[in-house]
Amino acid sequence: MLLATWNVNSIRAREERVRAWLREKRPDVVCLQELKCEESRFPRAAVEAEGYGVALAGQRTYNGVAILSRLPLEDVSAGLQDGEDDMQARLVAATVGGIRVLSAYAPNGESLGSEKYQYKLRWFTRLRRYLDARFTPQTPLALCGDLNVAPEPRDAHDPERWASSVLFHDDARAALKQVVGFGLLDAFRLKRDEPGLYTWWDYRAGAFHKNQGLRIDHVLVTEPLARRCASAEIDREARKGELPSDHAPVLIGISP
DNA sequence: ATGGTTGCTTAGCAA
Numbered sequence: 001m002l003l004a005t006w007n008v009n010s011i012r013a014r015e016e017r018v019r020a021w022l023r024e025k026r027p028d029v030v031c032l033q034e035l036k037c038e039e040s041r042f043p044r045a046a047v048e049a050e051g052y053g054v055a056l057a058g059q060r061t062y063n064g065v066a067i068l069s070r071l072p073l074e075d076v077s078a079g080l081q082d083g084e085d086d087m088q089a090r091l092v093a094a095t096v097g098g099i100r101v102l103s104a105y106a107p108n109g110e111s112l113g114s115e116k117y118q119y120k121l122r123w124f125t126r127l128r129r130y131l132d133a134r135f136t137p138q139t140p141l142a143l144c145g146d147l148n149v150a151p152e153p154r155d156a157h158d159p160e161r162w163a164s165s166v167l168f169h170d171d172a173r174a175a176l177k178q179v180v181g182f183g184l185l186d187a188f189r190l191k192r193d194e195p196g197l198y199t200w201w202d203y204r205a206g207a208f209h210k211n212q213g214l215r216i217d218h219v220l221v222t223e224p225l226a227r228r229c230a231s232a233e234i235d236r237e238a239r240k241g242e243l244p245s246d247h248a249p250v251l252i253g254i255s256p
Numbered sequence: 257a258t259g260g261t262t263g264c265t266t267a268g269c270a271a
Contacts, residue, residue, distance in 0.1 A: 009262075009271085010262090012263095013262085013263065013264090034263095034271085036263070036264070037264095060264090061263090061264055061265075062271095110270080110271085116270095202271090203261035203262055203271090204261045204262090205259075207260090243262080245262095246262075246271080
């Protein structure tokens with residue numbers, strides 16, 4: 001099974017690009033983030049025409065997550081469902097081929113000391129509770145998405161420069177680590193240990209051309225899935241050309 | 257280089 005995650009930065013702006021990419025890569029399951037549209041405006045027919053079913057949690061203008069799958073999507077569930085009054089569409093889950101797949105879009109956090117940063121840190125705590133309440137480390141589970149945190153120094157092109165950023169600050173990394181502590185492994189790092197591999201580059205200042213990026217998009221898997229991870233790739237080609245997303249897709253091959 | 261760019265929505269916010 002080929003499992004992918006991609007922050008598309010508006011599915012309507014990226015519809016043709018996503019469609020061409022589905023044709024090229026033929027992933028079995030794709031977790032999308034930052035749809036930036038309500039469910040009624042999602043290009044469902046185009047995706048279905050490529051052979052994919054859709055599970056999605058939409059939201060106008062901001063956020064929005066989906067799971068596309070060529071295999072049946074079962075037990076679809078949206079949101080953290082922890083009773084907090086939270087309209088932000090940042091999580092959708094479905095079971096595909098016996099794997100519980102989560103498409104997650106963690107809050108960016110804006111800046112250190114902001115309300116949004118506090119929300120970001122709390123969101124990770126809530127996500128850990130979500131996992132604790134529903135699964136065990138032996139559940140075949142893949143938490144995929146834009147988690148808006150680079151876990152380690154080798155995941156940032158200039159760790160010192162990014163230390164005061166919400167994407168690499170110690171507290172954000174600790175918050176992600178708390179989620180990983182549930183019993184997750186970084187599928188990408190199981191297969192690729194070299195530095196300089198990123199999934200996001202700022203649109204500005206030619207960051208992509210200079211490879212000044214961060215690895216903030218992740219596929220985190222429990223141990224039974226980790227044993228099956230066979231390949232890992234960041235598709236930099238998808239970040240090139242006219243009007244790309246600012247993120248590149250991550251693709252993980254999972255053997256039967 | 258506290259700039260730069262893109263998308264949504266309609267000048268300003270979010271990323």
